[in-house]
Each structure stands twice: as C-alpha cells, then as structure tokens.
Amino acid sequence: MSSETGSHDNVSDHDPNEKLPERRDEAHEAEKDPGHGAEAALAEDPFRDPGLPPHEHRIQDVDERAAKRSERTVALYFVISMLATVGFIASYVAFPIEQIVYIWPLGHISALNFALGMTLGVALLGIGIGAVHWARTLMSDVELADERHPVEAEPELKRKVLADFRQGAQESALGRRKLVRNTMFGALALLPLSSVVLLRDLGPLPEDKLRHTFWEKGLMLINENTGEPLKPEDVPVGSLAFARPEGLEPEDHEFNTEIAKAALMLVRIQPEDIKDKKALDWSHEGVLAYSKICTHVGCPVSLYEQQTHHVLCPCHQSTFDLSDGARVLFGPAGHALPQLRISVNDEGFLQADGDFAEPVGPSFWERGA
Known part of the structure; x- marks a missing residue:
C-alpha cells in the first residue's frame, strides 16, 4: 500500500x-x-x-535614400523606352529600304528592318523592366489573404473591392513618386507612335488616285473580248458589252491596278426608255457607259436583265437600274454606278469625253457626298 x-x-x-x-x-x-x-x-x-x-521589409521600405535610388532606376528605364521610340521613328526615316548591311551572326539583312526591330524591342523592354522594378521595389509587397467569393458579389464585397483598389492605388505611390509617374506616362505616350509610323508600310499614300482612272478625253473604247475599238452598232439593243480604255494593254505592268478602276460596261437602251435625263445626255444613240465596279465592295457587275434593264452584282446581289442613272434598287451598295460620258470620233468609234465625274467603286472616308 x-x-x-x-x-x-x-x-x-x-x-x-x-x-x-x-x-x-x-x-x-x-x-x-x-x-x-x-x-x-x-x-x-x-x-x-x-x-x-512573417513579412520582411525591403530596404526601400525603411530607407528613403534607397527608395529614391529605385525611383531613379525606374525612371531611367522609362526614359530609355522613350529614346528608343524616337530612334524607331528616326530609323524609319533615315534608312532606305534597299540598304543591306552585314551583322554577325545574322548575316546580310535589311538595315531598316534591323533598326526598327531593335529600337522597338528596346522601347517595349524598357517599359516592361521599369514596371517590374517599380512593382518589386516601390509598390507595397504586404501579403494579403482573402477568401474566394461567388461570381456575383454582394454590395459589401463590392465596397470592399473598391476600397482595396483605392488602397492599392495609394500604396503604389503613383501620386507621390512623380518622377516615375511622369516618365512612365511619357514612355506609354510615345510608344504608340511606332504603330502610326508602321501604317506607312501598308503602301504608298493614295493621294488623289482614288478619284481618277485611266480614262481621259479622246480615248476610244476598246472591246475587252476582241481588242478592237467599238462603234455604236457593235452594241445592239438589249446587249451588254465590256470595254477598257485605249492604250491600256493586258501586258502592261500597271494593267491590273488600272483596269480595277477603269473597267467599263456598255448597254444599249431605246432612248425613250431612258428615265434619267443626265444619263440620256451622256449617252450616244442610247449607248450608256457605266463603271463595272460595284459600289459596295468592288466586285465586277455583270449580270444583266434585258427586260427590266437591271444589272446585278453576283457577290452580294446589289441591283442597279441602268435606265435610271444606275441607281441602287436593292442590296448593300451605297450609291449608283458612276457613268462615263461618251461620244463618237471622226472615224465613228466610241470615245470618252473625259474621266468619270465621281470616284468609282466603294465609298471611302474622304469621298464627298
């Protein structure tokens, strides 16, 4: 016991x-x-x-001099981006497209392409490195944990999100670090200029080429099928013929570019059946000459209905009345087919009395009403 x-x-x-x-x-x-x-x-x-x-403070959080050094570093990257963007634009102007240089290890390449690629790459890289360095050294890095929420947030959660956003914006020091803010805005503002300059590579400026075609006063109408000049009797009533300007040959280097605007269709209608007075005045003995290019997206108009004098575009079914100034009857076309004023020369061949009075084909932003 x-x-x-x-x-x-x-x-x-x-x-x-x-x-x-x-x-x-x-x-x-x-x-x-x-x-x-x-x-x-x-x-x-x-x-x-x-x-x-446990949270560990960075040196920039406790030493303002270190924070200033980081701020200057971020600003330096943004300034490098701005200078690279200026270099991109300068390279586009300075280097001819045909200039070839040897660069190891790439070999022989276009000086223009190399300069554009390098400067644009440095411009993007400067913004990226500056943003990353800013986030890692100056923005708040305090870890936060939050629970997942339904997709449709409650009003309280929405208010919390907005409050968190405002707090994040405040902690980013965007308003206090003016050097970082201003250089970042400068880099982001200059960078899109690179894209504007690249638009120049879409091709030469059209200038007034959209408003004019190969047609001019005195050029005979050449039959597309026979290659011979057309006379009024070659276009019988109820038929449809196609013509090109005299001097424009299929073997010409610019043939496809020019015929895309100058393609012409001829139709002969009894003068008493022509409703539009202007169309009648611009015709010759009932022979009417209209642009063959549809005013919707530029397809070739070619389907003719003899009884109604309607012509149909096969692409999107835009329908035009050739007896009434080729006005639009149906479909997405925006305006009538332009008419070419014609007459006959001393030899009895059909000829143009000038160019089309308005641009042919689809509408474009600089075209007048």
Whole structure:
C-alpha cells in the first residue's frame, strides 16, 4: 500500500502545466523562429493551412535614400523606352529600304528592318523592366489573404473591392513618386507612335488616285473580248458589252491596278426608255457607259436583265437600274454606278469625253457626298 501511495503522491505532486524538457526546447525554438511552430503543426497535419510567413521589409521600405535610388532606376528605364521610340521613328526615316548591311551572326539583312526591330524591342523592354522594378521595389509587397467569393458579389464585397483598389492605388505611390509617374506616362505616350509610323508600310499614300482612272478625253473604247475599238452598232439593243480604255494593254505592268478602276460596261437602251435625263445626255444613240465596279465592295457587275434593264452584282446581289442613272434598287451598295460620258470620233468609234465625274467603286472616308 505504501508503495502505491508513494507512486500516487509522485504523480499528484507533478504540475500538469509544467513543461517537460523536450517541450521547453520546442517552445524555445518557436520563440526564436515563429515559423518553427507552423512547420511542426504542418508536419502533424499536412492538410492544415500554414498561414502566411512573417513579412520582411525591403530596404526601400525603411530607407528613403534607397527608395529614391529605385525611383531613379525606374525612371531611367522609362526614359530609355522613350529614346528608343524616337530612334524607331528616326530609323524609319533615315534608312532606305534597299540598304543591306552585314551583322554577325545574322548575316546580310535589311538595315531598316534591323533598326526598327531593335529600337522597338528596346522601347517595349524598357517599359516592361521599369514596371517590374517599380512593382518589386516601390509598390507595397504586404501579403494579403482573402477568401474566394461567388461570381456575383454582394454590395459589401463590392465596397470592399473598391476600397482595396483605392488602397492599392495609394500604396503604389503613383501620386507621390512623380518622377516615375511622369516618365512612365511619357514612355506609354510615345510608344504608340511606332504603330502610326508602321501604317506607312501598308503602301504608298493614295493621294488623289482614288478619284481618277485611266480614262481621259479622246480615248476610244476598246472591246475587252476582241481588242478592237467599238462603234455604236457593235452594241445592239438589249446587249451588254465590256470595254477598257485605249492604250491600256493586258501586258502592261500597271494593267491590273488600272483596269480595277477603269473597267467599263456598255448597254444599249431605246432612248425613250431612258428615265434619267443626265444619263440620256451622256449617252450616244442610247449607248450608256457605266463603271463595272460595284459600289459596295468592288466586285465586277455583270449580270444583266434585258427586260427590266437591271444589272446585278453576283457577290452580294446589289441591283442597279441602268435606265435610271444606275441607281441602287436593292442590296448593300451605297450609291449608283458612276457613268462615263461618251461620244463618237471622226472615224465613228466610241470615245470618252473625259474621266468619270465621281470616284468609282466603294465609298471611302474622304469621298464627298
């Protein structure tokens, strides 16, 4: 009995809150390293949320001189981007497109393409590096944890998101770091100029080429099928013929470019059936000459209905009345087919009395009403 009592006394005399030596060591380690306890807990339960590690301040957070150095570094990258954009535009003007240079290890390449690629790459790289360096050194890097929310947010959550956004904008120091802000805006404002300059590579400026065709006063109408000049009797009533300007030959280098605007169709209608007075005045003995280019997207108009004097574009079914100034009856075409004023020369061949009075083909932004 005495031994049992002594044993019982030993147990009861022990303080249950007293830490055993092993537990004292663990507590001591946890005090020295706050993450030690989290690691131990994670080892016991691998599915337990370990939480966020303790936040470590950057040197820029505690030393304003270091922050200023980072600000100047970010601004330097943005300035490099701006200078590269200016270099891009200058390269486009300075280097002729035919100039070839040798650059190791690329070999012989276009000086213009190399200069444009390098300057544009540096411009984009400067903005990217500046933004990353800004985010890593000057913006707030405090870790935040938030729970997932339904797609349709509650009003309270919306207010929280807006508040977080305002807080993030404030912590980004965009308003306080004026040097970073101004150089970033300058780089972003100059960079789109590169795209504007690249539009020049779409081709030469049209100038007034859209308003004029190969036709001019005195040029005979040449039959597209026979290659011979046309006379009024070559276009019988109810028929449709196609013509090109005299002097424009299929073997010419610019033939496709010019015929795309100058293609002509001829139709002969009894003069009493022509409703539009201007169309009648510009015809010769009922022979009417209209542009063959549809005013919707430029398809060749070619399907003629003899009884109604309607002509149909096969692409999108725009329908024009040739007896009434080729006005649009149906379809997406925006305006009537332009008419070419014709007459006959001393030899009895049909000839143009000038160019079309208005641009042919689809509408464009500079075209007048």
